[in-house]
Amino acid sequence: MDWQSAKKAFKNYLKLERSLSKNSIEAYLRDIDKIEQFLIYHDKSIAPLKITTQDLKDLLQWVNQLGMLATSQARLISGIKSFYKFLIIEDLITKDPSALIEAPKTRRKLPDVLTVEEVEGLIAALDLSKPENIRNKAMLETLYSSGLRVSELIELKISNYFPDVEFIKISGKGNKERLVPIGDTAMKHIAIYRQTVRNHQEIKKGQEDFMFLNRRGTKLSRIMVFMLIKDLAQKIGLQKNISPHTFRHSFATHLIEGGADLRAIQEMLGHESITTTEIYTHLDRDFLKQTIKEFHPRN
Template sequence: MDWNLAKKGFKNYLKLERSLAKHSIEAYLRDIDKITQFLASVEKNTAPLAIKTKDLKDLLVWVNELGMLATSQARLISGIKAFYKYLVMEDFLKQSPAELIEAPKTRRKLPDVLTVYEVEELIAALDLSKVENTRNKAMLETLYSCGLRVSELIGLKLSNFYPEDEFIKITGKGNKERLVPIGTVAVKNIEIYRESTRRQITIVKGNEDYIFLNKRGTKLSRISVFTLIKDLALKTGIQKNISPHTFRHSFATHLIEGGADLRAVQEMLGHESITTTEIYTHLDRDFLKQTIQQFHPRS
């Protein structure tokens, strides 16, 4: 089996059995490309089934010398482990050469989070005399109300919007669906946008079901949401690294600060593992520490 054939089988496995999104599959395949790039650099022509643990350790030395960050190395190892796990599962190998490879220790960076006041300040900075800002306000309220990823926001459909029940249905990573509560303020702003700005748009065929549309009548792009939030950060003078994901982090942090159950937050965020959600408990501890330092008479 050569590398092209192995990659083709791995790609089909990721697509059909694991139901991964296109960009996730491409990321995995890039990880496998790193092995062949390394082999070419040391003038070796080792087939995928002949790779040994030492080859993979030499690969890690190579990428480290090239300056690859620890987080990127961890991602690379994860991809290689998945590839060889697939080969073992398909009975091409008895044992994975990646089994004993350990990822470098990485320190989880806590994301920037907005305060409730900063969220309100950003939304209030929208000039509602401009037509597009009726939509933009509805989008920001939805981001903060539901803790959505930007791809989930722009992909939100009218057929998955249940205003009477105050729920939306989201298709997240790996095409997994989840129901997420949506607050009354977000519902109200979506309805205002639907009844005013959206009604005036000539919608391009195939885009009728998307809630948030651009002025050309097509689904919004990710970059347009990023640009909107960056512009509002500049306008308000908030000195934080703000993106659409910041609203998701803020949603989770504010829920946990308010005493929400961690598993409920995990469900709403669509995290496969609760370990991913637990990052917000660290943020919560920082919040508690700051509160004690500010208000306790002995601090």
């Protein structure tokens, strides 16, 4: 079995048996590409089934020398382990060469979080005389209102939008569905966008059910949402390194600060494990200090 055949079989396994999203599958395949790149660079010709533990250790030493961050190395090892687990399941190998490979220790980095005023400042920076910014305002309000991933935002369907009960149905990681509340402000701006912009667009066949569309009448790309947020941050002079995911982090953190139940936030974010959600229990230090000052009996 050569590398192309192995990757094709692995791709089918990830898609059909693990039901992963397109983006997740591509991430796993990029991890396997790294092994190929390492072999090509070192002029080695080793088939996937012949890779040894030492080969994988040499690969990790190589990427480390190239300056790959510990978090990226951990991601790479995870992908490689999944690949060789697949080969074991398919009885293509009997010994897993990645079994003794350990991921480097990584410090858990707390995500950047926007204050409520910063969220409002970013959204207020949109020039609503432009039709695309009427759409963009509806998008950002939806991101912040419901804590969506960027992939969930661009895939949002009109058929999964239920304003009468104030919920949207989301297909998240691994195609797992969840119902997420959506707030009045987001619904108001979605209605404005649909009535004043979307209803007057020529929509490409097959794209009719996507909520947010570009000028060509097709669904938006992830990069377009990233660029929008980066441009707005620059426009208002915001020094934080932000992305669409920052709105998700801010959504969760603001709920925690307001006293929301951690389990409820876990459900809304679509986290499998509560430990993933617990990262949002970090609170702004000024907020904590102020809470102590106001409510501790010795103060």
